[in-house]
Amino acid sequence: MRFALLALTALLLTACTGGQVIDDSFSSRSQSSRVQYIVVHYTSTDLAHSLALLTQGEVSSHYLIGDSPATVYRLVDENRRAWHAGDSAWQGRTWLNASTIGIELVNQGYEQGPSGAVWQPYSEAQIEALITLLKDLVKRHELPIDSIIGHSDIAPQRKVDPGPLFPWQRLAEAGLIRWPDAAAVATRRAVFEQALPDALWFQQQLAHIGFSLAFSGEFDEPTRNVLAAFQMKYRPARYDGMADAETAALLATLNAE
Structure with missing residues (x-):
């Protein structure tokens, strides 16, 4: 029994490179992976x-x-x-x-x-x-x-x-990322085909997804690049960076979930 306790103590006490002994017998519950x-x-x-x-x-x-x-x-x-x-x-x-x-x-x-x-x-x-x-x-x-x-x-x-x-x-x-529901996208697309949102709306929706971009209120080159990145992921058949009803519907559906 005494030998077992001594062995356990030795496991919990580890030495740093400089020779200092570190006690690992306590562990904080307030921690998580560094990976986000x-x-x-x-x-x-x-x-x-x-x-x-x-x-x-x-x-x-x-x-x-x-x-x-x-x-x-x-x-x-x-x-x-x-x-x-x-x-x-x-x-x-x-x-x-x-x-x-x-x-x-x-x-x-x-x-x-x-x-x-x-x-x-x-x-x-x-x-x-x-x-x-x-x-x-x-x-x-x-x-x-x-x-x-x-x-x-x-x-x-x-x-x-x-x-x-x-x-x-x-x-x-595989359950690793979300995907926009096709029926919801189709319903929203019909609405957006009647009236397409302005550039600021697209910028705000893209930012809500996670993209970093300025709210310029214009379909400038940085905004088109972000739109193309989004389209390449969720509508790879066409990723021209141009705002359209389908892209708006995909954004709105994802952000509504």
Whole structure:
């Protein structure tokens, strides 16, 4: 019995690097994970270059998911900061490297063709691996729904990844994000087709979703970039950044839930 108590005491008392003894026998109930969001990216290059860039360069991410096979690489411990978000903002929080987990998917992104951008699709194995990883992260870090966002959400003025071929609706079907109800969208679209809201309304609705943008009252370039990021996620068939009845209906439906 005495030996067991001594062993327990030894486990609870740990030494710092400098030799100071730290007592770990008490733990505060007022704590939570440092992680507030999970940010999804694509790498814009192949696996070999992605690994080199994310392990030897100035940028990093917590996880990298290959394409063939869909191997999940852990590159940075979740308790440490990875340099993946850059100048970023979401729901009033800024510079999100400190409060996010970054996940990169090996994907070339897009090439410019005669008719515009040609995007590389994601493999089914990649998406399955991603969803499995996301479910584990959400559970362990006790994240609420809608905590998974794209790089284009947090930096719409300079980033477009994970792009219009990323299957956000699959994440919704897995219970990881919300998705606007189709019937509600159709009902609201009919109303907005009669009278489209002004620019300020769109800016306020986008800000309520989480985007960072100025309330200029104009459909200026920054606003169009944010609209395009929103459309790329919820209406990837058309992401021209132009305000229309369907985009208004999608925004209103999401914000009403």
